[in-house]
Amino acid sequence: MEKPDCHGEEQGTGGARAEDGAPAPSSPARSFSFPAPVASIEGIKVLPLSKTVRVLLPPLFISSLPRRAIGFSFPPGLEGRLVGSALLVGTAVLAYLLGSAFGVYAALGIVWLMGGTGVMILYNSTRCGVAFVKEMCSTCRLRPIIEEHEFMHLSGERSEEAVWRAAKKKYSYDGLGLGSDPMIHSFCPIAKRLKETP
Numbered sequence: 001m002e003k004p005d006c007h008g009e010e011q012g013t014g015g016a017r018a019e020d021g022a023p024a025p026s027s028p029a030r031s032f033s034f035p036a037p038v039a040s041i042e043g044i045k046v047l048p049l050s051k052t053v054r055v056l057l058p059p060l061f062i063s064s065l066p067r068r069a070i071g072f073s074f075p076p077g078l079e080g081r082l083v084g085s086a087l088l089v090g091t092a093v094l095a096y097l098l099g100s101a102f103g104v105y106a107a108l109g110i111v112w113l114m115g116g117t118g119v120m121i122l123y124n125s126t127r128c129g130v131a132f133v134k135e136m137c138s139t140c141r142l143r144p145i146i147e148e149h150e151f152m153h154l155s156g157e158r159s160e161e162a163v164w165r166a167a168k169k170k171y172s173y174d175g176l177g178l179g180s181d182p183m184i185h186s187f188c189p190i191a192k193r194l195k196e197t198p
Contacts (some may be wrong), residue, residue: 044129044154046147047140059117064134068189071146073124073131074117076154087118129154140183142190147172164193174191 037148047053049072054061061073075083092113099107124130131150137143145167152163178184184191 034099044151046131046133046150049134053132053166056116057120058113067185067187070134070137071131071150072133073129073150073153074121076125076129077156078125080121084118084120084122084125087114087121090195091115091118093151102155115163115173124154136185142176142188168194 049060049064054064063069063072074080091111094110094114095107098110120130131147131154133143133146133150137146149163149167153167157163167190171194173179173191176194178188178191178194
């Protein structure tokens with residue numbers, strides 16, 4: 001698969017830190033806002049997976065349910081174009097059939113469930129790409145590692161093991177001080193993976 005034809009400022013873990021205190025009290029306005037700024041790595045945008053994003057893209061809501069799922073991206077390149085196009089065509093056909101049989105609300109429901117995801121996958125396959133990071137990880141000092149992980153997938157690396165092998169060459173469990181950092185969750189997949197022997 002081809003790499004995105006984009007350029008941007010790459011981020012590292014040196015400048016990223018975990019928040020020292022608890023997040024500010026929630027409010028209706030904050031519930032649907034991004035808890036941290038949108039990041040960019042080599043032109044790929046990384047968005048916090050807010051409630052708004054999960055409502056707009058229902059598949060991300062489902063895939064983010066496991067605690068260990070912290071970063072998300074849709075397939076890039078030719079695979080993304082095929083999947084995105086198939087979803088959009090399927091959405092149009094189902095919306096027409098359901099609209100004819102059950103009315104406009106059924107058609108709008110299928111557009112909500114499938115259409116936005118199809119558009120996002122197609123966008124990822126033809127433009128610079130967008131990845132997502134879970135809200136609880138969006139202010140963590142390990143967020144740049146998540147961003148690099150998703151960047152590699154969006155650049156065409158399909159193997160999860162290959163991505164983790166590359167991460168272990170660059171980072172180490174002890175070097176990042178993961179064993180003594182109370183801000184790192186016990187179920188964090190980055191800590192668990194880096195602790196494993198190569």
